[in-house]
Amino acid sequence: MFESITQIAPYIFFFLLAGLAIGSAIAVVAQRNPLYSAISLIGVFVALAGLYLTLAAPFIAVVQIIVYAGAIMVLVVFVIMLLNVETEDRRPLRLRSLVPIAVLLAAVLFAEAAFIFYFVNEAPAPPSPVATLNPSSVGLTASIGAGLFTTYLLPFEITSILILMALVGAMSLARRSAIRPTDVVVPGAAVLPRQTFEPARVGDATPVRADTTTEAAALSGLWDRAHEREDD
């Protein structure tokens, strides 16, 4: 009796984790509070990691948690916390006319999936590089490392360069303010009444035009004093 339990245990784990993944995925879309959506997405990633574990791929499972649950989602939660995003209101559905087309496309997708499931046994199996390896060591760290640095070295390096490019791009976008000249146009400095620059002329509200911070500082007498101090 118990022997049969050990036989069905993989199925129990599979349906538990798959159910958790699908349930969390639905919750990501259905939740109206963005933070709840983010937490549900973490649930999806953890369930996927569990599925990888049941497929005897512990390395992929752990990397899934480190990269997605531990790094990317922390960033998302951070942004949600910092911006203090409010709960989404239910809005009237735009593009209502497209709903039947969406249903049709979904049906086509399901039909394709069913077709593949039905005919997958009849199609000849493509020669896969994984099949040549010892099946008991496929998901382990050593075999993944050896594969990455021998057979798949070029794709690995190209991916690294791609990620480096993304990093450099993000840096150059974020540093835009430092590349621009420090002499920035300040909107508030454009038009100010005369009396703000010269206290002696109280009541004189004739506008003084200053297009940049430096100009405004020079007009109000701050610039020269700063320079004198530097010279000393």
Add this chain to the structure above:
Amino acid sequence: MDWLNNLVGQTAARGILQLISINITFVVVLMIVAYTVLAERRILGFIQGRLGPNRVGPGGLFQPFADLLKFILKEEIVPDKSTRFVYLLAPMLAITAALMPIIVYPFGPEITIPFTRIAVPLVVARFDVALLYVLAITSVGVYGIALAGWSSNNKYSLMGGLRASAQLISYELSLGLSLVGVVLMSSTLDLYSIVEQQGGWWGLRWNIFRLPAPQVIGFVIYLISAIAETNRVPFDLPEAETELVAGFHTEYSALKFALFFMAEYVNMFTVSMLATTMFFGGWNGPGVATFPALGIIYFLLKVVFFLFLYIWLRGTLPRFRFDQLMNFGWKFLLPVALFNLVLTATLVFFFGS
């Protein structure tokens, strides 16, 4: 074992034994953690020239139980405007993430149980990616603190939560990089074989001394980032009581506060265990080859030394400022960790066996 195998089959028997050993390990660790709290209060008392708790039982020995009873009996308060679900979820996440890594640490070598011929390796789960598993669970531990700070709807909590998340994310990098040196020398991620490899030299071939690349720099970086990872003095900015009341757990009371408190001390314990396992030879020491049971004593002694170090530092050092903390982590610790990585890789490449 045979009768259990016959009763439920081999796989189920293994599962049942695994569950039992997980529970035993958790109970033992939680007891040690409870007494770490007591030891901290007594030692801090000694350092500061006062007595510390000594009323309950001989020398205050039953103080942890009194504390637990008090935690259980206090009123549970949920703030009115908090995000209730997340507020209740956060402490559970914190304690789960703290307890989960314990199962992969090897506490001792293979030991024959007295009066039987059953040999048991003193590790609950031994698997290929144990070290990565520890790092993965550590990185998930951020959520407990971040969500606690956010859901309490209190500005001090939010500040504490943000500080804690920023600090944990920053120091996680140096922590991981400092361990890569050891991984390069051992060429495995399995903690049990990492410990086994440190068995030579009468049990003193620890990774911190071991040729070709003694991991002294790696260990110092690990120690510093581990203290930051556990939010302890001098990196305890997330709960700086002079600035933030109590940081991310300001609004937590009774058992929910106790869970955060326990999570902090369990984290201290696991971080000490990782230091012992990776740099100080785990259960290895003189005489372990002949008397395997000595191994568990050596292991616990080393871990207790690190716990004492934590308490000692708390009694000695003042707190960092937040910008100092970030500058130190990113501009000093991370480059040094990278340098150590390159140095170790070079030495292992030219002089490794």
